[in-house]
Amino acid sequence: MIQRIWKQLKTKKMDHSAYISTSKTQVDMITSQLGSNVPLIIEPERRDTYPAIALAATYFYSKQGVDLNEVIVVMPVDPYTDYQFFDKVKELEDAIRQSDADIALIGVQPTSPSEKYGYIIPVQNTLKTSEGYIPVDSFTEKPSKDEAAKLLRQNALWNCGVFSFRLGYLIQLLEEKKLPVEFDELVEKYDQLPKISFDYEVVEKADRVVAIPYHGTWRDLGTWDTLTADIQTKVIGKGIISDDSSNTHVVNELDIPIAVVGVPNVVVAASPDGILVSEKSESHRVKDLVKKIDQRPMFEERRWGWYRVLDYQTRTDGTDILTKRLCLYAGKNLSYQYHQMRSEVWTIVAGIGEFVLNDRLIRVKAGDVVRIPVHAKHAIKAIEELEIIEIQMGTRLVEEDIVRLFMSWDDLLDSLRQ
């Protein structure tokens, strides 16, 4: 999804002024998908779109020195659109300047009275101006089918979460709320910001809002229902669906097969992090339901490759044991680091690498086993792609128990020479 959007921005020559705003936990995944040259604005933790956009605004203002009169456009990374959509995005700046509105957004021409989207309701009896925007009266979030049908008769548009505003508008709002407008200060106070969407906190309270109608392809791939509508094959990964399970999809990232018998209109999505079974039209409810689940990540894409947790157990004496499979791509390295609460044993199952333990460098290859005591400094670099089975033992086995000394292999080698 993110690769597709970035490619579209590049084709439309919009990437040179684009930044990706993301939480700390997704940085490695984005770097592995888009490379390390894409500029990121990193939230210290995941909250909601209002805090994230506010933080991005302070970044432009205090770190980049962007003029308060500049127009900023915000868009999510999960819509499925064609290139014309980006032409509309480019028109937002003119819409702000000509209308002098606080916010300009894109309104998608609905194709059905969907209950899944938010609606933008235009001021009645106003025609689109020659500049192409219409004044907005109000918003309605996820109406019932009947309400949605009524809204369509009022020429309502779907709100696709693409907003624009002058930088100064948001900075002034932050000042009015006595929030810091310096990026570093807002990072410090980030955990105090309300977990609220930009729509609720800013757009719906704005005095003057205009929308540019868009008539082309747009689908929100943010729910399983809409995502599977764009997947051609019914089964991805290992699985089988009986003939009478019509309109059912299986997306299976696990190594065991999934069989679905006599259950139409469902999506079964299985990954190392969990298994979802949902009636398709209800799949948007999963976001609220999983908020109650607190589990460590079981699979992560990292800047050096990926890992998957194979087993996690707590012994009766309180020791935790976690087994991971790691893959390091050729040329990549783990940071030079140590752990405070765990020891590790690595069995190299494939590839060749260079391994450093407490400042001593050795070559390692498939079949070798290395032991890393608590507090021992260690790192590894893949000369050829490496696969490692790692067993961690300790009192608290969390990803955060890492003290990183060097990220780059060259810096580590320099320190060994000194």
Ligand SMILES: O=P(O)(O)OC[C@H]1O[C@@H](O)[C@@H](O)[C@@H](O)[C@@H]1O
């Ligand atoms: O700090 P980076 O380079 O991301 O390395 C992180 C990795 O370090 C290793 O020593 C192990 O503890 C892995 O379980 C961990 O995922």
